[in-house]
Amino acid sequence: MKEKLQDALFSAVRQVLDAADDAGEVPAFALELPKRADHGDFACNAAMLLAKRLGEPPRAIAERLAAALGDAAGLVERSEIAGPGFLNIWLSAARWQALMRTVLELGPRYGHSKQGDGRRVQVEFVSANPTGPLTLGHGRQGVLGDVLARLLEASGFEVTREYYFNNGGRQMRVLGESVRARALEQLGRAAAPPPEMFEADESDWPTEIDGLPVLFPRDGYQGGYIAVLAEEARARHGDVLDDAALGGDACRVLAQEHIFEDIRATLERMDIHFDVYSNEMDLYEEGKVEAVLQDLRETGNVYDADGAVWLRATALGLERDRVLVKSSGEPTYLLPDLAYHREKFRRGFDRVIDVQGADHIEQFPYVCAGVGALGCPAERIELLMNQFVTLTRGGEQVKQSTRKATYVTVDELIADVGRDVFRFFMIQRKAEGHLDFDLDVAESTDWKKNPAYTVQYAHARTHGIERQAAEQGVPMPNAQSVEAAELVLPEEIELLKKVAEFPAVVARAAESREPHHVAYYAREVAGLWNPYVQDRKRHRVLSEDASLTSGRLGLTLAVRGVLANALALLGLSAPERM
């Protein structure tokens, strides 16, 4: 619909230019949905853009543009010049007929496009290291990445969802040591450092308490789940626990396995499914990390200083140089990260999107510069950054501390509010802003109060109406029989306009990597539909008037169509009754 009008306007502008002996190009004018209904269905700014070029007032140009446009082969009912020189355009009523038919015909595909043309996109997200349960930050990132992936799929891209984790470095070693220490504490062969010691100075860290050695690392993992893992370690690796190296290693492997199992279960609860899991260790074993270092050395992008190997990032236009291999001989995380990103390109992705928390944002340019130096098209990597999540209850912020492991986990929150509410809340704000997760609202099952239920209930209501219709023996219309002519009330036109907007909303959300638009859109539809259904005094869907009833049932199905598709993109269920 919009495309046709766009074409008609293009020719109209061409005509106006030709008449003025201007052979230049038609400017990229905007065709937008006005905020106000009395500004028409579409508004075009072409006349204003031409004002300077033609040396005439924009309103005069708009006159000629309107004349050239005419009725655009029956598409346009009328047009008006308004404001500084806008051309406001009203489409003929026949468009609603076409819209309803399209929505009913396409069903679950309404709003989808072939924009991506099968190009391959990788979305890397969550990527939490298996050192403990997923936090709300991971949860937000999970939903963000997953909904973005769904949007890209709906736009015709071939998407790979990928999870990458570091299991080769210090972090995992500390995890193993934490488990081993707890196991030996349980056996009475080591002393547990008292909690307040973690607050004290590093130098005060005890080596021995009451004759027992303190094995728990100063920066160890304090969460309660470590004790559970320790029990498992005692049962399975009791024989090697006393050996620091062997025991620590066995505990690390055991912890990674168990924790990763838990993470997968959590992802399952969020309804997030990855196609590929990658990890740092594999990159080492396949020699990919070593290869990167070698290639960087050959191309003169690294140098040695202070016993370490540095990436010459300043030569690539960045703030400072970065260490790739520490003087201890151990690589920093940046080196395997470069290897991993080079692999992404080797695997043939046209586009790579890294979903990362705000704490990683500074690192991103170094990864891009590094793989760029390796000859990869780094401009194809995108960063989708997200800020942190805070919990609010009763207007007060719920205190969380990762260090003390006193944080609410994804599992706990889902157990509390359910998957659908969890997902909706995590996606409803734009990613780069802070997300305030209001528990009072999220825990409410009142459909009017909780936006996730507002949307789902709006969908359920379309089924409620259909059930009612079936009871009364009223047939539901289909794509062929649907009739829009009876839909004339302002609130009905508003709903139809909203339904018509859906494909543009999806396209924009996908292109701009802003999934929250879909959540807002769903709320808007529900915000129109719920009052429409509820206001029985002015109108009812099911009435004595058979033709009117049929038209309104068509509207019901169209609204259901966009709600169901929006919910699917958000990864929420679309219940038929609640």
Next chain:
RNA sequence: GCCCCGGUAGCUCAGUUGGAUAGAGCAGCGGCCUUCUAAGCCGCGGGUCGGGGGUUCAAUUCCUCCCCGGGGCGCCA
């Protein structure tokens, strides 16, 4: 000190890539109503878009300088 993100109605936030009189949901006020599933429906009030300067037909949107809040600035990940 430097970098990134935010600052829009009492609160939580949108704002279609620079457009017309800046919106939604809650909260507040007034009037109706008794449900195609759950108290709903209609209307009203409410704003120096953090502040100054600039760019142009047009700035909440782009540039610049300040203010406030959050995050980051390791041979940690």
